[in-house]
Amino acid sequence: MYQPEVFAFPEDGDRIPALPFxxxxxxxxxxDAVRHGGRAQRLAPGVLDAGELDRAARLALAADRSCYVAAHVALRLLLGARxxxxxxxxxxxREPCPSCGGPHGRPATGGGVHFSLSHTRGVALLAFADAPVGVDVEVVPTPEVVSEIAGQLHPAESxxxxxxxxxxxxxAFGRVWTRKEAHLKGEGTGLAGGLAAEYMGTGLLPRPGPAGxxxxxxxxxxxxxxxVAVRAAGQPPARDGDRRK
Incomplete structure (x- = not known):
């Protein structure tokens, strides 16, 4: 299990020191968008672009706006440092989607570093790597949500x-869901890649794979x-026939 670093927002919009990956x-x-959301909001006008500011403003709930802003300000600060x-x-x-070729694949910088971002109620998680990477963080669901969605998982996981x-x-559902979501985000397909295609297990440790x-x-x-899911260096994206059933 990985232990993430806790991100500290600078007092102003200055660059943060370069961080080793x-x-x-x-x-x-x-x-932590709850503790540091106010500082991120103060930095946002000088850090985020017009599109990001507009997307944040369109979110209906103040807590969601705060989390989005904190996540994206931290992302730009860390990428800028790198x-x-x-x-x-x-x-x-955005890279082309590997499923349909549309402009909604993995987020990218045009070279230099691979990254992924996920945020949920009050918390964001960011991942950076020298190979394609996906990350996911979720609130542990209610029993009702588990009952509703469990049948969409791999049959063994269900x-x-x-x-x-x-x-x-x-x-257990939170574990397997985030494992699957992290891998699908790393592939660049998101949930369009399907929840049942790969067996990752619901136990305390993920099962090996998917291939690569x-x-x-x-x-x-x-x-x-x-x-978090990281593609092995030199491995190409998975084809449908490569996915484990």
């Missing part, structure tokens, strides 16, 4: 959940679940 492993950062540019000058783009005591199912990927749980505050 370990080769072959992800660098993970946890953002790339050696001002945070507002980080060139954020059986595992059904065999657990009811009180253990939400945490390392999936690891991430330590996050109680009530949340998180995982």
């Amino acid at each position: 370990p080769p072959g492993a992800p660098s993970l950062w946890l953002v 790339l050696g540019v001002a945070p507002d000058a980080v060139p954020l783009t 059986r595992e959940l059904a065999e657990l005591p009811a009180e253990q199912r939400p945490a 990927w390392t999936v690891t749980d991430v330590e996050v505050p109680a009530g949340y679940a998180a995982a």
Whole structure:
């Protein structure tokens, strides 16, 4: 299990020091949007672009706006430090979707570093690596949500959940959901890649694979679940025939 660093926002919009990203492993950062959302909001006008500010403003709930802003300000600060540019000058783009070729694949900078971002109620998680990477953090779901969605998982995972005591199912579902979401984000397909295609397991440790990927749980505050997926150096994206059933 990975232990992320806790991100500290600078007092002003200045660049933060360049941070080393370990080769072959992800660098993970946890953002507490509840504690630090106010500082991120003050930095946002000088860091985020017009599109990001507009997307934040369109979110209906203040808590969601605060979390989005904190996550994206932290992302630009960390990417700016890595790339050696001002945070507002980080060139954020999208790679082509591997499923349909549309402009909604993995977020990218046009070279230099791979990254992924996920945020949920009050918490954001960011991952950086020297190979394609995906990260996901979620609030542990209610039993009702587990019952509604468990059937969409790999059949073996659905059986595992059904065999657990009811009180253990939400945490187990949170583990397997974030593992799958992290991998699909790393592939660049998102949930369009399907929840049943890969078996990752609901247990305390993820099962090996998918082929060419390392999936690891991430330590996050109680009530949340998180995982990160990193593609092995030199491995191409998976084709449909490569996916384990």
